[in-house]
Amino acid sequence: MIGRFDSPRENRKAAEPTSATVFVVEDDASMRRSLANLFQQVGLDVVTFGSAHEMLQNNIPDVVSCLVLDIRLPGQSGLEFQAELAKSNIHIPIIFITGHGDIPMSVRAMKGGAVDFLTKPFREQELLDAVVAATERDRKRREAEQTVANLRSLFDTLSPREQAVLKLVATGLMNKQIAAELGLAEITVKIYRGHVMKKMRARSLADLIRMVEKLGLHANRGQQT
Amino acid sequence: MIGRFDSPRENRKAAEPTSATVFVVEDDASMRRSLANLFQQVGLDVVTFGSAHEMLQNNIPDVVSCLVLDIRLPGQSGLEFQAELAKSNIHIPIIFITGHGDIPMSVRAMKGGAVDFLTKPFREQELLDAVVAATERDRKRREAEQTVANLRSLFDTLSPREQAVLKLVATGLMNKQIAAELGLAEITVKIYRGHVMKKMRARSLADLIRMVEKLGLHANRGQQT
DNA sequence: GCGCATTACAAACGTTCGTATAGTTCTTTT
DNA sequence: AAAAGAACTATACGAACGTTTGTAATGCGC
Numbered sequence: 001m002i003g004r005f006d007s008p009r010e011n012r013k014a015a016e017p018t019s020a021t022v023f024v025v026e027d028d029a030s031m032r033r034s035l036a037n038l039f040q041q042v043g044l045d046v047v048t049f050g051s052a053h054e055m056l057q058n059n060i061p062d063v064v065s066c067l068v069l070d071i072r073l074p075g076q077s078g079l080e081f082q083a084e085l086a087k088s089n090i091h092i093p094i095i096f097i098t099g100h101g102d103i104p105m106s107v108r109a110m111k112g113g114a115v116d117f118l119t120k121p122f123r124e125q126e127l128l129d130a131v132v133a134a135t136e137r138d139r140k141r142r143e144a145e146q147t148v149a150n151l152r153s154l155f156d157t158l159s160p161r162e163q164a165v166l167k168l169v170a171t172g173l174m175n176k177q178i179a180a181e182l183g184l185a186e187i188t189v190k191i192y193r194g195h196v197m198k199k200m201r202a203r204s205l206a207d208l209i210r211m212v213e214k215l216g217l218h219a220n221r222g223q224q225t
Numbered sequence: 226m227i228g229r230f231d232s233p234r235e236n237r238k239a240a241e242p243t244s245a246t247v248f249v250v251e252d253d254a255s256m257r258r259s260l261a262n263l264f265q266q267v268g269l270d271v272v273t274f275g276s277a278h279e280m281l282q283n284n285i286p287d288v289v290s291c292l293v294l295d296i297r298l299p300g301q302s303g304l305e306f307q308a309e310l311a312k313s314n315i316h317i318p319i320i321f322i323t324g325h326g327d328i329p330m331s332v333r334a335m336k337g338g339a340v341d342f343l344t345k346p347f348r349e350q351e352l353l354d355a356v357v358a359a360t361e362r363d364r365k366r367r368e369a370e371q372t373v374a375n376l377r378s379l380f381d382t383l384s385p386r387e388q389a390v391l392k393l394v395a396t397g398l399m400n401k402q403i404a405a406e407l408g409l410a411e412i413t414v415k416i417y418r419g420h421v422m423k424k425m426r427a428r429s430l431a432d433l434i435r436m437v438e439k440l441g442l443h444a445n446r447g448q449q450t
Numbered sequence: 451g452c453g454c455a456t457t458a459c460a461a462a463c464g465t466t467c468g469t470a471t472a473g474t475t476c477t478t479t480t
Numbered sequence: 481a482a483a484a485g486a487a488c489t490a491t492a493c494g495a496a497c498g499t500t501t502g503t504a505a506t507g508c509g510c
Contacts, residue, residue: 101328102328103326103327103328103331103342103344104344106328106331106332106335107331107335107341107342110331110332110335110336111335111341116332116336117328117332119328119329159485159486159487160486160487161486161487161488162486169431170431171429171431172428172429172430172431172432173429174465174466174467175466175467175468176466184487184488184489185488185489185490186466187488187489187490187491188487188488188489190466190467190468190469191468191469191488191489192487192488193467193468194467194468194469197468203397204396204397204398205397205430205431205434206394206395206396206397206430206434207397209430209431209434209435210434210438213435213438384455384456384457385456385457386456386457386458387456399495399496399497400496400497400498401496409457409458409459410458410459410460411496412458412459412460412461413457413458413459415496415497415498415499416458416459416498416499417457417458418497418498419498419499422498
């Protein structure tokens with residue numbers, strides 16, 4: 001099946017409070033089945049594919065997950081697939097498995113952000129540990145991404161002027177300076193600033209500054225023609 | 226010498242504006258010499274050692290650098306040395322070289338934060354590229370660390386009370402709330418707050434908040450007995 | 451004992467901020 | 481054509497902020 005079975009069933013656990021999905025891309029059907037079996041036994045959701053292409057056809061659900069990927073695949077290699085996913089801004093953590101890998105392959109995979117690179121035969125627990133680490137990484141990434149996305153959607157409710165005021169507020173300018181910068185009356189800036197605080201749900205300036213930092217906004221100051 | 230010489234001398238370059246030091250830990254003396262030679266030819270400073278122990282004896286100068294490390298060493302292995310450096314909070318970027326490595330080794334090295342893992346024979350340019358990447362990484366790390374250290378030394382000039390006020394200011398509390406929290410009069414808070422701005426050289430509250438973020442300060446609010 | 455930093459507060463003044471109320475103009479949507 | 485909202489300004493006022501000047505007690509090092 002997968003490799004040597006030197007870890008008793010009882011030792012297996014992937015004690016995750018939230019469920020996670022493991023995608024498996026592996027051309028060997030029997031290997032696919034045993035991997036699916038292993039993951040299902042510890043309560044993980046599993047979706048298997050026979051090739052990279054096949055996985056890209058189906059749209060990947062937006063859940064906490066990781067990808068167990070064979071290096072040798074029909075068509076596109078595992079490493080190429082990794083590069084393609086990165087280019088497509090798909091940040092699913094990858095665990096490579098291989099029967100006939102070499103060091104340059106593993107180094108390239110790890111440089112590309114892979115969580116682990118296992119050579120057959122491997123202990124089941126090794127793979128499960130890697131999967132736990134990978135899904136945990138994905139969970140954290142999603143959490144951070146969600147935070148920024150929420151802030152972004154608040155920011156998007158601001159009118160262009162309000163956004164401009166926010167950026168200048170974040171640079172530490174006083175209302176009168178912002179007014180001069182934007183060619184407005186100070187009172188107008190004050191009002192927009194009030195809108196910004198409400199819409200962004202910031203309870204203090206300190207709050208607002210931290211939001212701007214997380215959003216990575218940078219004021220593009222300058223002369224407005 | 227090092228490996229195959231398939232890259233002409235003319236193609237070699239490590240166009241670095243600032244000089245960098247390459248530490249080499251390698252037990253084979255002739256290998257050590259040829260590595261030193263290679264790095265010197267492209268204008269890098271080189272310090273070589275025959276073992277990990279030897280390197281730790283000498284105190285490592287505080288300059289932009291990287292470490293070229295043989296996996297197989299007398300006494301402590303390269304991987305053990307990597308772990309020891311990490312534990313000692315020495316963050317020098319490491320490039321492993323090895324004649325007889327395997328995939329688990331390379332994966333462990335990369336998981337441990339290594340920049341690259343090269344197997345002999347390798348092209349000289351490969352190693353030089355890795356060294357450039359490594360020193361660049363070190364330069365950036367030092368830059369970021371320096372920024373924080375500078376902020377930290379400013380923060381350390383604050384009296385305990387001023388530090389306490391700063392932390393509460395950073396949480397977004399108003400002066401009167403800070404006063405209540407610390408059992409002070411509002412006017413006192415205002416004065417300390419002024420001291421904080423001067424001593425931290427913050428030109429605005431936004432500035433100050435960002436400094437606090439970089440410092441990773443967190444107010445430990447609570448009841449003062 | 452003397453100098454010095456720290457902690458603490460007050461009175462006073464000017465600045466800055468925030469909001470409420472009210473109004474104009476322009477564009478977009480219905 | 482009417483409604484909605486965005487952009488913009490004015491008056492007005494209170495709250496919050498920041499600094500200056502002055503006072504005073506404490507504790508530490510030389």
